[in-house]
Amino acid sequence: MNIFSLFQRQPSTAPAARERLQVLLAHERAEIGQSDLVAVLREEILAVIAKHVSVDRDKVKVKMDKGDAVSTLAVDIEFPAATRLAH
Amino acid sequence: MSTVVVVTSGKGGVGKTTSTAALGAAIAQTGESVCVVDFDVGLRNLDLVMGAERRVVYDLINVVQGDAKLAQALIRDKRLDTLALLPASQTRDKDNLTPEGVERVMGDLRSKFDWIICDSPAGIERGATLAMRHADVAIVVTNPEVSSVRDSDRMIGLLDAKTARAERGERIDKHLLLTRYDPQRAERGDMLKVDDVLEILSIPLLGIIPESVDVLRASNLGTPVTMNDGRSAPAQAYRDAARRLHGEALPIVIPEERRGLFGKLFSRRAA
Numbered sequence: 570m571n572i573f574s575l576f577q578r579q580p581s582t583a584p585a586a587r588e589r590l591q592v593l594l595a596h597e598r599a600e601i602g603q604s605d606l607v608a609v610l611r612e613e614i615l616a617v618i619a620k621h622v623s624v625d626r627d628k629v630k631v632k633m634d635k636g637d638a639v640s641t642l643a644v645d646i647e648f649p650a651a652t653r654l655a656h
Numbered sequence: 657m658s659t660v661v662v663v664t665s666g667k668g669g670v671g672k673t674t675s676t677a678a679l680g681a682a683i684a685q686t687g688e689s690v691c692v693v694d695f696d697v698g699l700r701n702l703d704l705v706m707g708a709e710r711r712v713v714y715d716l717i718n719v720v721q722g723d724a725k726l727a728q729a730l731i732r733d734k735r736l737d738t739l740a741l742l743p744a745s746q747t748r749d750k751d752n753l754t755p756e757g758v759e760r761v762m763g764d765l766r767s768k769f770d771w772i773i774c775d776s777p778a779g780i781e782r783g784a785t786l787a788m789r790h791a792d793v794a795i796v797v798t799n800p801e802v803s804s805v806r807d808s809d810r811m812i813g814l815l816d817a818k819t820a821r822a823e824r825g826e827r828i829d830k831h832l833l834l835t836r837y838d839p840q841r842a843e844r845g846d847m848l849k850v851d852d853v854l855e856i857l858s859i860p861l862l863g864i865i866p867e868s869v870d871v872l873r874a875s876n877l878g879t880p881v882t883m884n885d886g887r888s889a890p891a892q893a894y895r896d897a898a899r900r901l902h903g904e905a906l907p908i909v910i911p912e913e914r915r916g917l918f919g920k921l922f923s924r925r926a927a
């Protein structure tokens with residue numbers, strides 16, 4: 570270390586902060602949007618099912634798996650054994 | 657028609673309570689009636705910043721639960737008769753805030769005041785969501801720093817999804833209040849720039865409040881900073897922000913410390 574290094578400006582860190590935030594928030598906004606979508610789908614699926622059979626709300630599971638090329642939506646509905654599906 | 661404002665942030669300690677008191681006093685000084693409401697149940701502080709800590713008898717929880725009338729809990733400011741405080745409870749739990757009770761109290765406040773300014777607790781729990789629930793306008797208090805900006809982004813999402821207005825399909829006005837802004841750090845490039853924060857959060861700017869010892873002095877005395885020394889830099893910045901909230905199109909000024917004066921004119925349209 571020499572005396573001149575005392576006068577050297579440290580590189581500014583604000584641009585790094587800005588970039589990291591932009592990347593992170595783009596990701597987080599998409600994720601929150603997706604969990605909203607799953608909630609909406611779940612409610613609508615429940616409504617459709619309720620028209621035909623009565624199921625326990627907790628027994629309807631909707632899950633979104635996000636992949637790079639494709640995403641999948643898994644819907645898992647459990648009926649009591651005695652439920653009649655046919656009309 | 658009265659306006660309900662929520663002062664919110666997600667992150668703690670960014671200046672919500674300071675801003676609630678300062679803006680409340682600034683608006684009340686113009687002659688309109690203002691009630692500042694502390695939603696930080698269990699950790700109340702607005703009473704202290706307003707200098708009313710020894711006058712609290714009943715609080716928001718008492719009114720929400722019907723144990724006291726609103727008029728019994730309201731504390732009129734001794735210096736400004738257009739300003740009142742509805743304190744939070746210090747001993748009760750935030751679970752005592754019921755959505756129905758809060759709705760009723762907000763309705764009563766609307767019939768009594770031109771402005772109702774709700775000081776939100778930090779976080780995204782019940783206290784914070786109920787504080788924003790009935791707001792027409794939101795002030796998102798943000799420090800120019802990564803975690804504060806991230807939390808503000810989250811709050812903006814919640815404001816657009818979870819407020820009564822959002823649920824009715826109406827718009828909620830959102831404004832950014834950048835606080836604890838340090839001009840020297842900004843100049844050195846160690847702090848996010850105003851433009852960076854605005855670009856990331858993309859809501860209009862209500863004002864920039866400089867980091868200042870005047871804020872601490874005012875809180876030591878229990879006087880909102882806009883009432884203490886009206887000429888101090890933060891007082892001026894808060895007063896301008898209050899005027900913009902009112903719809904005035906004042907140019908935004910970026911605080912510049914070097915000579916303790918306000919500097920550069922910011923050529924951006926105000927909020």
Ligand SMILES: Nc1ncnc2c1ncn2[C@@H]1O[C@H](COP(=O)(O)OP(=O)(O)OP(=O)(O)O)[C@@H](O)[C@H]1O
Binds near residue numbers: 671701835868
């Ligand atoms: N512009 C400023 N300059 C200097 N100090 C400030 C400024 N704004 C706020 N402070 C100080 O920062 C601290 C936190 O402020 P305040 O209590 O208003 O934040 P808050 O967001 O309400 O916190 P909490 O989330 O805990 O409710 C206080 O000590 C306050 O005096």
Ligand SMILES: [Mg+2]
Binds near residue numbers: 673696775777
């Ligand atoms: Mg506070």
